[in-house]
Amino acid sequence: xxxxxxxxxxxxxxxxxxxxxxxxxxxxxxxxxxxxxxxxxxxxxxxxxxxxxxxxxxxxxxxxxxxxxxxxxxxxxxxxxxxxxxxxxxxxxxxxxxxxxxxxxxxxxxxxxxxxxxxxxxxxxxxxxxxxxxxxxxxxxxxxxxxxxxxxxxx
Amino acid sequence: xxxxxxxxxxxxxxxxxxxxxxxxxxxxxxxxxxxxxxxxxxxxxxxxxxxxxxxxxxxxxxxxxxxxxxxxxxxxxxxxxxxxxxxxxxxxxxxxxxxxxxxxxxxxxxxxxxxxxxxxxxxxxxxxxxxxxxxxxxxxxxxxxxxxxxxxxxx
Amino acid sequence: xxxxxxxxxxxxxxxxxxxxxxxxxxxxxxxxxxxxxxxxxxxxxxxxxxxxxxxxxxxxxxxxxxxxxxxxxxxxxxxxxxxxxxxxxxxxxxxxxxxxxxxxxxxxxxxxxxxxxxxxxxxxxxxxxxxxxxxxxxxxxxxxxxxxxxxxxxx
Amino acid sequence: xxxxxxxxxxxxxxxxxxxxxxxxxxxxxxxxxxxxxxxxxxxxxxxxxxxxxxxxxxxxxxxxxxxxxxxxxxxxxxxxxxxxxxxxxxxxxxxxxxxxxxxxxxxxxxxxxxxxxxxxxxxxxxxxxxxxxxxxxxxxxxxxxxxxxxxxxxx
Numbered sequence: 001x002x003x004x005x006x007x008x009x010x011x012x013x014x015x016x017x018x019x020x021x022x023x024x025x026x027x028x029x030x031x032x033x034x035x036x037x038x039x040x041x042x043x044x045x046x047x048x049x050x051x052x053x054x055x056x057x058x059x060x061x062x063x064x065x066x067x068x069x070x071x072x073x074x075x076x077x078x079x080x081x082x083x084x085x086x087x088x089x090x091x092x093x094x095x096x097x098x099x100x101x102x103x104x105x106x107x108x109x110x111x112x113x114x115x116x117x118x119x120x121x122x123x124x125x126x127x128x129x130x131x132x133x134x135x136x137x138x139x140x141x142x143x144x145x146x147x148x149x150x151x152x153x154x155x
Numbered sequence: 156x157x158x159x160x161x162x163x164x165x166x167x168x169x170x171x172x173x174x175x176x177x178x179x180x181x182x183x184x185x186x187x188x189x190x191x192x193x194x195x196x197x198x199x200x201x202x203x204x205x206x207x208x209x210x211x212x213x214x215x216x217x218x219x220x221x222x223x224x225x226x227x228x229x230x231x232x233x234x235x236x237x238x239x240x241x242x243x244x245x246x247x248x249x250x251x252x253x254x255x256x257x258x259x260x261x262x263x264x265x266x267x268x269x270x271x272x273x274x275x276x277x278x279x280x281x282x283x284x285x286x287x288x289x290x291x292x293x294x295x296x297x298x299x300x301x302x303x304x305x306x307x308x309x310x
Numbered sequence: 311x312x313x314x315x316x317x318x319x320x321x322x323x324x325x326x327x328x329x330x331x332x333x334x335x336x337x338x339x340x341x342x343x344x345x346x347x348x349x350x351x352x353x354x355x356x357x358x359x360x361x362x363x364x365x366x367x368x369x370x371x372x373x374x375x376x377x378x379x380x381x382x383x384x385x386x387x388x389x390x391x392x393x394x395x396x397x398x399x400x401x402x403x404x405x406x407x408x409x410x411x412x413x414x415x416x417x418x419x420x421x422x423x424x425x426x427x428x429x430x431x432x433x434x435x436x437x438x439x440x441x442x443x444x445x446x447x448x449x450x451x452x453x454x455x456x457x458x459x460x461x462x463x464x465x
Numbered sequence: 466x467x468x469x470x471x472x473x474x475x476x477x478x479x480x481x482x483x484x485x486x487x488x489x490x491x492x493x494x495x496x497x498x499x500x501x502x503x504x505x506x507x508x509x510x511x512x513x514x515x516x517x518x519x520x521x522x523x524x525x526x527x528x529x530x531x532x533x534x535x536x537x538x539x540x541x542x543x544x545x546x547x548x549x550x551x552x553x554x555x556x557x558x559x560x561x562x563x564x565x566x567x568x569x570x571x572x573x574x575x576x577x578x579x580x581x582x583x584x585x586x587x588x589x590x591x592x593x594x595x596x597x598x599x600x601x602x603x604x605x606x607x608x609x610x611x612x613x614x615x616x617x618x619x620x
Contacts, residue, residue: 029216032224035190061184067249068227069187075223076215094222095433096457098253098408098563100590100610102583117608118567122432123405123459125565125608143582143590145565145610147406147457149433250588251612253408253563255435255455257428272453273412277587278560278614280410280453298427298435300410300455302561302612304588339526342534345500370541371494377559378537379497385533386525404532408563 012045016088019045023083026092030076038073040080046116048080054108065105065132067142070112074099074128074144077114082124082148085116091154095123097146105141107132114146124148167200171243174200178238181247185231193228195235201271203235209263220260220287222297225267229254229283229299232269237279237303240271246309250278252301260296262287269301279303322355326398329355333390336402340386348383350390356426358390364418375415375442377452380422384409384438384454387424392434392458395426401464405433407456415451417442424456434458477510481553484510488545491557495541503538505545511581513545519573530570530597535577535607539564539593542579543611547589550581556619560588562611570606572597579611589613 016022020043027033027040033050036058042049050073052058052065060066075097083092111131118125128144171177175198182188182195188205191213197204205228207213207220215221230252238247266286273280283299326332330353337343337350343360346368352359360383362368362375370376385407393402421441428435438454481487485508492498492505498515501523507514515538517523517530525531540562548557576596583590593609 026216030221031212031214032221035212057186057190059186061181062246066185066187066227066231067252068223068230071226071230072221072223075226076221091217094256096253096255096406096455097222098251098610100251100612101249102590118605125567127608140583143592143610145406145563145608147565251561251610253455255457257435272410273450280412282453295428298437298455300408300453300561302410336526340531341522341524342531345522367496367500369496371491372556376495376497376537376541377562378533378540381536381540382531382533385536386531401527404566406563406565407532408561410561411559
């Protein structure tokens with residue numbers, strides 16, 4: 001099916017003129033991002049990228065990034081992708097997400113990208129992809145499907 | 156349907172006599188657990204509990220535990236529940252998990268419990284529950300369904 | 311953690327006095343249930359059971375119930391478990407579900423049980439279990455986690 | 466991240482020279498496809514499309530395709546996408562899938578597309594998309610993430 005079948009306007013038009021400041025301020029309040037060393041490296045309507053350099057204290061038993069750390073950055077990438085499209089005065093809530101681990105998260109950098117698939121009045125559905133960068137080569141190490149809820153008048 | 160319909164023997168009998176030491180050594184190698192302050196507080200065949208006291212640097216924008224931190228401990232609780240039943244010399248791999256967030260993870264302590272639902276030769280299916288303890292009251296804040304893979308002869 | 315920690319009142323009290331008639335009428339309008347031969351065999355606040363006798367035309371390539379047929383009855387069992395608790399005049403919508411297939415759906419009867427885990431104002435989270443009955447023995451063949459949305463004033 | 470980062474060869478090269486006949490014969494044995502009227506309309510290494518014309522007896526309470534019917538065709542589309550890449554003599558097993566319902570499955574035709582994301586020795590991860598076609602317009606109505614298992618020497 002042609003991807004153009006999905007009307008892009010439903011997905012990409014922010015409803016809050018201050019969406020960028022709103023999202024960046026919320027990210028700055030996520031103290032866990034500072035703990036692990038994650039940064040928001042790209043933000044656009046319906047899209048968010050978060051990067052996380054490798055640190056030895058973020059690892060599981062084999063020395064790779066722990067799947068929970070992967071999910072921490074991709075849950076936030078998906079959540080903030082969705083938040084860019086929510087109305088002024090609302091907050092974003094993760095309802096659920098599902099993460100498939102495709103390969104070991106083995107690299108000097110993790111890159112998580114969140115992208116809105118469907119932006120409804122209350123629910124926003126996103127997809128997340130995570131890549132492990134090692135010696136300049138990217139391995140697709142995880143994929144996520146996520147449901148967000150718009151909390152109206154809660155910010 | 157009666158739960159007794161599921162033959163408990165398929166679920167609860169460890170195949171590695173040293174299962175407890177194997178699991179505890181693997182947990183001790185997950186450096187991220189030290190970073191966030193998580194401890195394994197119970198371990199039995201097919202079951203694992205991990206506890207995480209609140210810290211301000213584990214939070215999302217509202218001051219609750221970040222969903223990624225919740226998933227970090229419940230992914231490990233499910234993974235180690237499954238690992239208790241795997242044969243000697245194998246390692247455990249998270250294939251995927253799905254987490255529903257039922258309530259804000261608001262409390263002075265998070266408790267994650269992993270329980271094996273089905274232990275097959277290669278795949279192990281677990282369920283995880285997470286409770287937020289606040290003033291002695293437990294709120295069921297997340298529920299997980301997880302698929303694990305037994306990596307034979309990989310430990 | 312004690313299951314009693316979850317306040318039962320939030321889960322089990324219907325908000326629509328006519329919940330049973332509402333749910334049964336909705337199920338009767340699901341024509342696909344007649345096509346496959348499924349029946350609602352139990353209904354209580356927060357709980358629903360659907361049974362489906364084996365038929366050769368419901369099978370996958372090995373002669374077992376097709377996973378899509380399993381998901382058809384467990385999606386409805388979860389959905390109607392949730393619908394029992396929704397306010398008068400609302401309708402129920404499946405937002406998403408996740409199904410783990412634990413064993414072949416091999417038997418003369420499938421039994422799907424839906425149970426509400428959390429009933430919020432807009433979202434309801436359920437769990438579903440499916441058992442295959444063969445020669446009087448029940449095998450736990452699938453487990454589901456599901457998110458429902460209350461569509462207020464839509465019935 | 467560049468999609469070219471994923472080596473296409475790992476994904477697209479069939480290991481069984483008779484993959485097409487193997488897959489089509491398996492689909493022909495799924496009797497439920499005949500019951501509901503579904504057809505396999507495209508097949509390529511790592512890809513499968515299944516189409517299902519509307520019928521009144523496939524509907525839920527609102528008159529749209531039932532979510533279980535949607536999952537029936539997209540589970541098979543993902544499963545056969547994966548099966549195209551499995552070795553000779555193996556069979557395919559759905560381990561789990563997760564379906565997000567993005568819009569009502571309202572149309573005269575449903576089109577389900579399965580695509581392999583990662584093809585490992587034992588596990589294959591796929592994505593599925595479902596479109597509802599109404600008056601020539603396609604609406605993206607569901608998205609799936611799925612895990613398959615290769616059953617070696619089981620066909």
